[in-house]
Amino acid sequence: MIRSLPKIGASSKLLFTTTGSTSFSGVSKAVERPSALAGRHLSGDGRLAPWRLHDLRRTFAAGCARLGVPLHVVETSLNHTSGTFGGIVAVYQRHDFLDERRQALETRGRFVIGLTGSGSGPALTE
Incomplete structure (x- = not known):
């Protein structure tokens, strides 16, 4: 499965990258989406406790x-x-x-x- 993933950058050896030369970043944005989705399913004010x-x-x-x-x-x-x-x-x-x-x-x-x-x-x- 991993070998079938598209490579970004000609010589990139990084599996998780958006540039081909640096490792994955932007984790805080990745956390925002599941928090928002979970908040929709909560009762009350719809806010999720920090995690x-x-x-x-x-x-x-x-x-x-x-x-x-x-x-x-x-x-x-x-x-x-x-x-x-x-x-x-x-x-x-x-x-x-x-x-x-x-x-x-x-x-x-x-x-x-x-x-x-x-x-x-x-x-x-x-």
């Missing part, structure tokens, strides 16, 4: 834990290099857990799709 992109990482980690994903798989999915992978473990543990991470992401994805009612995943609440 940061890091909140999505926290939500992913907590949600995976609830779904039974092992902590070491959550940490590698979030690209953490401390925690269970700190100290001596960081020296010796070289497995990338790609299959386990893929399964965790698919499990979490099915759960979220089930929450939205737009797919065939379980209709559970978090």
Whole structure:
């Protein structure tokens, strides 16, 4: 899928770029749209409490834990290099857990799709 993405710039090795020479920026604008969309679905004044992109990482980690994903798989999915992978473990543990991470992401994805009612995943609440 990644190889099929159009490249911006002749020699760009950047996956997320708008110029071909610098990495992606403009995150605050990317946050505005989902905040506005979510605000439309809220009762009361329609304002969403302030949030940061890091909140999505926290939500992913907590949600995976609830779904039974092992902590070491959550940490590698979030690209953490401390925690269970700190100290001596960081020296010796070289497995990338790609299959386990893929399964965790698919499990979490099915759960979220089930929450939205737009797919065939379980209709559970978090």
